[in-house]
Amino acid sequence: MRATTGAFVTIDIPGVTATVPAGINAAEQIVGTFTDADGKAHGFARTAADTFTTIDPPNAPGTDAYGINRAGQIVGEFEDIGGTKHGLVRAATGVFTTIDVPSATGTEVGGVNDAGQIVGRFSDRRSVEHGFVGARK
Numbered sequence: 001m002r003a004t005t006g007a008f009v010t011i012d013i014p015g016v017t018a019t020v021p022a023g024i025n026a027a028e029q030i031v032g033t034f035t036d037a038d039g040k041a042h043g044f045a046r047t048a049a050d051t052f053t054t055i056d057p058p059n060a061p062g063t064d065a066y067g068i069n070r071a072g073q074i075v076g077e078f079e080d081i082g083g084t085k086h087g088l089v090r091a092a093t094g095v096f097t098t099i100d101v102p103s104a105t106g107t108e109v110g111g112v113n114d115a116g117q118i119v120g121r122f123s124d125r126r127s128v129e130h131g132f133v134g135a136r137k
Contacts, residue, residue, distance in 0.1 A: 013044060013052050021046075023067035023111070031055070031065035031074050043076050057088060057096045065090075067111040075109040075118055087120055101132055 013019045013034045021032035030046040043055030043065030056063045060078040067075045072092030077085050087099030087109035101107045104122035111119045119133050 011046065019044075022065065025068045025072075026070050029068050029072065031068045031076070033064045043074070043078075045074060055090055057090075057098070063088070066109070069112045069116070070114045071116070073112050073116060075112045075120075077108040087118075087122075089118065099134075101130075 011019055011021055011030065011032075016034045016036055017039075018035040019032065020034070021030050023031045032044055032046075033041050034044050035041055041062045041064060043063040045053045045055055045065065045068065047053065055065045055074055055076070057078050059081065061081060062079040063076065064078075065074050065076040074088075074090040076088050078088050079085050085106035085108060087101075087107040089097045089099060089109060089112070091097070099107055099109050099118070099120070101122040103124065105125055105127075107120065107122045109118050109120040115135075117133065117135050119131070121129050121131050123129055
């Protein structure tokens with residue numbers, strides 16, 4: 001048996017083929033990924049009803065946003081032109097920081113708490129996945 005309470009609100013970015021929310025903070029700001037008409041993934045932030053901001057580092061052909069904290073820091077991953085995945089942190093000011101675990105072949109930042117501490121995963125040269133935790137300043 002499934003119990004449900006409250007109401008559900010549909011979140012759709014106009015003109016895209018898919019909208020996938022992934023994270024929410026205490027202020028009800030939502031982040032996630034949308035797919036455009038060309039099949040490209042882009043991160044997004046929804047800061048108010050029907051107000052969406054695209055979250056893409058410069059020249060990134062694909063981006064996913066996974067988490068947001070109370071300060072508005074957004075975390076996720078982006079793919080570079082060569083296909084390598086990098087973690088990202090986007091400050092509330094819009095400034096991007098690339099996160100790459102040393103010696104990793106790919107990095108993803110999956111969450112951020114209100115203290116700015118990040119968690120994620122990375123792949124090593126043997127394609128083994130590992131978790132990590134790190135502090136942001």
